[in-house]
Amino acid sequence: MLNATGLTKRYGDVAALDDVGFELNAGEVLAVIGANGAGKTTLIKCLMGLVKFQGNVKVDGIDVARSGPAARKKIGYLPQNPAFHTDLSVAETALFYADLKRVSAMRARQLVETVGLGEHAAKKVGALSGGMRQRLSLAVALLAEPMLLVFDEPVAGLDMPARLELRRLVLEQRDSGRAVVLSTHWLEDVPYIADRVLALERGKCAFLGPASESAAAISPLSRLYLRLNGHTPDAIGIIQEAAPAGSVARSGDWVVVRCKALDKAMVVERLLASGIRVLDFRVEEAPAETASSFHDLTHEGDIR
Amino acid sequence: MREIAVIFRKELRDAYRGRWLIAFAATFALVALLLSLVQGSGGDIGQQGFSRTTAGLINLCLLLVPLLALVLGASSIAGERERGTLATLLAQPISSSQVIIGKYLGLVAAVWASIALGFGAAGMVMALVSPITDVNHYLLFVALSAVLATAMLSIGMLISVLSDGRLKALSIAIVAWFVMVLLYDLGAVGLALAVSSSGRTLLLVVLGNPIECVRILAIMSLESDLEVLGPLGSYVANEVGTGAGITLLGSMLVVWALAPLAAALAVARTRDA
Numbered sequence A: 001m002l003n004a005t006g007l008t009k010r011y012g013d014v015a016a017l018d019d020v021g022f023e024l025n026a027g028e029v030l031a032v033i034g035a036n037g038a039g040k041t042t043l044i045k046c047l048m049g050l051v052k053f054q055g056n057v058k059v060d061g062i063d064v065a066r067s068g069p070a071a072r073k074k075i076g077y078l079p080q081n082p083a084f085h086t087d088l089s090v091a092e093t094a095l096f097y098a099d100l101k102r103v104s105a106m107r108a109r110q111l112v113e114t115v116g117l118g119e120h121a122a123k124k125v126g127a128l129s130g131g132m133r134q135r136l137s138l139a140v141a142l143l144a145e146p147m148l149l150v151f152d153e154p155v156a157g158l159d160m161p162a163r164l165e166l167r168r169l170v171l172e173q174r175d176s177g178r179a180v181v182l183s184t185h186w187l188e189d190v191p192y193i194a195d196r197v198l199a200l201e202r203g204k205c206a207f208l209g210p211a212s213e214s215a216a217a218i219s220p221l222s223r224l225y226l227r228l229n230g231h232t233p234d235a236i237g238i239i240q241e242a243a244p245a246g247s248v249a250r251s252g253d254w255v256v257v258r259c260k261a262l263d264k265a266m267v268v269e270r271l272l273a274s275g276i277r278v279l280d281f282r283v284e285e286a287p288a289e290t291a292s293s294f295h296d297l298t299h300e301g302d303i304r
Numbered sequence B: 001m002r003e004i005a006v007i008f009r010k011e012l013r014d015a016y017r018g019r020w021l022i023a024f025a026a027t028f029a030l031v032a033l034l035l036s037l038v039q040g041s042g043g044d045i046g047q048q049g050f051s052r053t054t055a056g057l058i059n060l061c062l063l064l065v066p067l068l069a070l071v072l073g074a075s076s077i078a079g080e081r082e083r084g085t086l087a088t089l090l091a092q093p094i095s096s097s098q099v100i101i102g103k104y105l106g107l108v109a110a111v112w113a114s115i116a117l118g119f120g121a122a123g124m125v126m127a128l129v130s131p132i133t134d135v136n137h138y139l140l141f142v143a144l145s146a147v148l149a150t151a152m153l154s155i156g157m158l159i160s161v162l163s164d165g166r167l168k169a170l171s172i173a174i175v176a177w178f179v180m181v182l183l184y185d186l187g188a189v190g191l192a193l194a195v196s197s198s199g200r201t202l203l204l205v206v207l208g209n210p211i212e213c214v215r216i217l218a219i220m221s222l223e224s225d226l227e228v229l230g231p232l233g234s235y236v237a238n239e240v241g242t243g244a245g246i247t248l249l250g251s252m253l254v255v256w257a258l259a260p261l262a263a264a265l266a267v268a269r270t271r272d273a
Helices: A038-046 A068-072 A088-098 A107-116 A130-140 A160-175 A186-193 A211-218 A232-240 A261-273 A296-300 B003-019 B020-040 B046-081 B085-090 B097-129 B135-162 B168-197 B200-208 B210-222 B231-240 B242-270
Strands: A001-011 A015-023 A029-033 A054-059 A075-078 A148-152 A179-184 A194-203 A203-209 A221-228 A245-250 A254-260 A278-285
Touching: A001 A038, A001 B135, A015 A038, A015 A054, A015 A203, A015 B046, A029 A038, A029 A160, A029 A186, A038 A075, A038 A088, A038 A148, A038 A160, A038 A179, A054 A211, A054 B003, A068 A075, A068 A211, A075 A130, A088 A130, A088 B003, A107 A130, A107 A254, A130 A160, A130 B210, A130 B231, A160 A179, A160 A186, A160 A296, A160 B003, A186 A211, A186 A232, A194 A211, A203 A211, A203 A296, A221 A232, A221 A261, A232 A245, A232 A254, A232 A261, A232 A296, A254 A261, A261 A278, B003 B097, B020 B097, B046 B085, B046 B097, B046 B168, B097 B135, B097 B242, B135 B242, B168 B210, B200 B210, B200 B242, B231 B242
Parallel strands: A029 A179, A029 A194, A075 A148, A148 A179
Antiparallel strands: A001 A015, A001 A054, A194 A203, A221 A254, A221 A278, A245 A254
16 A cells, blocks of 8 residues: 655755655554654655655555655645645635545535534634644545545644544544554554554654554653652662663652653562552653653663 | 646635735726826827827836736745645645646736736726727737736746745845846846847847837837837848737747746756645
């Protein structure tokens, strides 16, 4: 369905994307993860043929660089910040893009209803909220019943119900046989929706494989605040054993542990097993952008 | 073709909804009527109304039409890029060439409509208050205005594709207008005269600017004696021939309408959305 090889995009001397490649089959969801500036959006723009790049992208065998319009007939695209003509109404926008994609006006109206914008059909796009624009963008993306859906950070700015709705939608699309490329920096979405994961770090592929194997390699960071029963010096040694890639610091009564999210349960488990009581605890999860590189974690000043 | 037609229709609708089509038409009509009124107050409006008005309108429209067309063309693609709507458009099954051609044709049709409406309405009012004696010159002038707008829109589109933002595009368009309308006569023609005052050199200089092409064509349509154009007129009349001269100038206007557009298409193919 989607085949990308040797994707490289340079802005001057800087490689925003450096020799990235992957394949995606029908009925699969690929999550593209990485920090801000890792190259996610550049990769998406290459897939869409919106920027000039080196390498090859083929959608259902059609070369995006050579036959962009033909390839894009098979793609539905949901950008990070959907930009529509603000003087058009919701209905006019849907009809305009339906016309471009050679889709009937009836389907355009149906999709406006489906995404929950039916009662806002006469409203100007300029008057829509960010969430409503995302919905309109989704309707436009689905117009031509594409074989491949490309979502660029669709959860940015969405509240939790909307994110859950998006997860449901992605799974629905996958189950209907569509391939989905989903760029996100919220790693907690990944296990729920992705079959495969492509992790980008400074434009390079840091991980490519099944989502089930990605967790260990790309686990996000957690900050664990522990209030212990007075055995802090002993506890620090135990914590360092339980989370070897993490860092430990003291902050008043609290012990602050910064570690891979996967290790945090082990930290508590080891402490309890050693007879150290945990009087209280609090957990802060970090999105991918703060966990993009384990260099950050292992070279930080307060580590051991 | 369908994709071009979709963009074309949207551009026309935007021109109508944005009111600029009507505003331009009203401006053209007002300018034509005011000029007709001013010249009519000098005496013989009934006898030579259209010819006199046409002669007066030429210089005014050689300033106004290029400015409007350059500004419209320059803000088209650059504006879409700045708002992010160009990227949204190009993420659809459409090429950058189709977007540019659709927008160009839409703008050309809108400007033609405003010229036809404006000068048409003014012409009808003039015809109502005085007998029509020479409507052909007036119609030719209207047609030349439309052709000039087409060429200047093409240049505007090239500026638009080359520019990163709307403001930059508009700034370049204003400078281009200033150079082509005001400085060209002084600079290029002056230089040509300094290097060689031959009619051939002057003709080459005229061909290098669509505004000059239209100016000379308009004068040729009003004046049977080309000597009024000096060495250029003599050269055209004696060496080239009036018919061939008109064909040459007309052909050059077609080149001016197509070449910048072709360059814009080529540049767009190499640019990121």
